[in-house]
Amino acid sequence: MADVARLAGVSSQTVSRVANGHTSVVESTRRQVLNAMQQLGYRPNSAARALKRGEFRTIGVILFTLATTGNSRTVEAIAAQAAHEGYAITLIPVAMPTQDGVLGAFTRLGELAVDGVIVIMEVHLLDAANLVLPPGVQVVVVDSDAGDRYPVVDTDQADGARQAVRHLLELGHDTVHHVTGPAESFSSERRALAWRTVLEDAGRVVPPVQRGDWTALSGYEAGLRLAGDPTCTAIFCANDQMALGVLRALHERGRRVPADVSVAGFDDIPDAASYLPPLTTVHQDFAEVGRQCVQGLLDQIRHHTREPGTVLVPTTLVERASTAPPGNRR
Amino acid sequence: MADVARLAGVSSQTVSRVANGHTSVVESTRRQVLNAMQQLGYRPNSAARALKRGEFRTIGVILFTLATTGNSRTVEAIAAQAAHEGYAITLIPVAMPTQDGVLGAFTRLGELAVDGVIVIMEVHLLDAANLVLPPGVQVVVVDSDAGDRYPVVDTDQADGARQAVRHLLELGHDTVHHVTGPAESFSSERRALAWRTVLEDAGRVVPPVQRGDWTALSGYEAGLRLAGDPTCTAIFCANDQMALGVLRALHERGRRVPADVSVAGFDDIPDAASYLPPLTTVHQDFAEVGRQCVQGLLDQIRHHTREPGTVLVPTTLVERASTAPPGNRR
DNA sequence: CACCCTCATGTTTACGCAAACATCACACCA
DNA sequence: TGGTGTGATGTTTGCGTAAACATGAGGGTG
Secondary structure (H helix, E strand, O other), X not given: OHHHXXXXXXXXXXXXHHHOOOOOOOHHHHHHHHHHHHHHOOOOOHHHHHHHHOOOOEEEEEXXXXXXXXXXXXXXXXXXXXXXXXXXXXXXXXXXXXXXXXXXXXXXXXXXXXXXXXXXXXHHHHHHOOOOXXXXXXXXXXXXXXXXXXXXXXXXXXXXXXXXXXXXXXXXXXXXXXXXXXXXXXXXXXXXXXXXXXXXXXXXOOOOXXXXXXXXXXXXXXXXXXXXXXXXXXXXXXXXXXXXXXXXXXXXXXXXXXXXXXXXXXXXXXXXXXXXXXXXXXXXXXXXXXXHHHHHHHHXXXXXOOOOEEEEEOOEEEOOOOOOOOOOOO | OHHHHHHHOXXXXXXXXXXXXXXXXXXXXXHHHHHHHXXXXXXXXXXXXXHHHOOOOEXXXXXXXXXXXXXXXXXXXXXXXXXXXXXXXXXXEOOOOOHHHHHHHHHHHHHOOOOEEEEEXXXXXXXXXXXXXXXXXXXXXXXXXXXXXXXXXXXXXXHHHHHHHHHHHHOOOOOOEEEEOOOOOHHHHHHHHHHHHHXXXXXXXXXXXXXXXXXXXXXXXXXXXXXXXXXXXXXXXXXXXHXXXXXXXXHHOOOOOOOOOEEEEEEOOHHHHHOOOOOEEEEOOHHHXXXXXXXXXXXXXXXXXXXXXXXXXXXXXXXXXXXXXXXOOO
16 A cells, blocks of 8 residues: 555545545546556555454355255355345355354354354254354244344245145145255244144145255155055155155055156255156245345444344245145046 | 454453463363353354465355256366365356356456356357356366366366267167267267267268257257157267257157167266167266366365366266167167 | 635555564473 | 473464554645
């Protein structure tokens, strides 16, 4: 900066003013400074800037994995929105969903240059690790039921599941089987609860849930179990990938979809439209989730508030070819 | 820090020494300082640290999207390895693969607190934008042919494609059709070139390529075109998602896989094992790519060198149920 | 024509930390 | 017993920036 100032024949403060777009710099001076900057390849040092300003203009995102579609799409949306607001994103992956893992990440986060954190995971893992968030670091949580203690942004899991199950019942199925995700997952539990509630409210039999772990393979295994049950005519899967596995299992066992069995998923990943048959599924608006997260976090940062509460992002059912009335021979 | 020093009854320098694990602090003093830190909730300010040390311990990752499996898995691996080395990851998404987009990201990067950058995209987009990388910011590139100018880490695209095509020829197919990715993609072009070369070397007819854009939908469209050609008995798709689309198209047109047509993919995404039928595909070792990227970048940062060259990460063919000899009626 | 006000620009300072150097106490040896 | 060395701790300084305050030139007004 001093070099630029010297070359432009001004003081370093004037260089600073130009760099920050201050108004009270005469056009000719501004141009000289910009010239000098260009010539010397000057770039402001963000460490010094952050030190002086007391903020990093950076948001940390803490998560277990990018491997699930939901996470990676949420992160992408967060990154896009953050960039839009002039914030950078720092990724903090936690190796395993263990207490130690989470704690480790947050210890690092404490030293990390972030103004706030978005947590994409179950909040009970934070609690279990007895985490005290570094003071001054604001938090927004995704995929959690901690709306009473933290600001939470989430897809409206319950409503999405309700839509899918009701859709199947309305097609005329007696009941709907469910392939659920891991028990630790809040989204998974919420979807299962909504599924059960709809069935109970409609006075239907509630079949035992088939437990999966979000992967297509676990869906396949669940599907094999269900394929053996001739009364099973409708299956609601907690995500699209498990639905893919279910489709494969049904196919291998000679049960046609949707003629013999209807299958619905959750997420609406791009591939779902190309499954065999194209999958009826619940569409999640990840972009909106990302937007709300960043907006909520920046509000907190700017106003130094922390208001617990949950923002729910609506879902929509996308009807494709994997659901039909029972006994439909097409 | 001054507060901690006061409370512990030592100088701030001693606090600094404790915080950085220096040796020459007597145990009793160290404990006092740690106590004071705990009590006051002290955590080092990373901006000041970075300013003093002249490094950020942060790596920037610049990319177009996390939506493709390859990218998100590479990023995940990079993040894991970086964390292992005590580095944080800053994500810089570029909205569109246009010159402006890339330039914008790098301008921001210049101000960003990073010691180095990993670029997950075509290097010609950097060139097209006439980018001068900020001095002092080291670069490693993924998915590019710029090995003569930048250090490049990449999956061995050519060998992977060769394995897939040879596998199909060895099964007895006269030739192999190809569904390729976008022309701007280096991986895509490299896979296509290897496909063509294997066919030519074997003296086979080289059918026209079917152009896709990595999505399952584009694969579906390509598949519809190929399904109409009765001489087409083997299809090599440049990624698994397009293969998914091809499978759907073949299915809809009544062409059985692998009895009538064999299909192979590339990537080995987890879902591929659950396709109908389970997909024969080329396995990419994304974790290794991430490891090599970080390692290479840190080497550069630490030794202030920049050695162009390409590190190729080997691939393996995973044979599943989507390929078989031609005319195989199972 | 003197005064004051405004606006462009310069000077000083502090942000929090850690390297470099300075100091001091104590132990050991001749 | 004085000298010397060693290791623990304190003091000074500067990293690059921007806020706060200082300066000074020019223009307008009575």
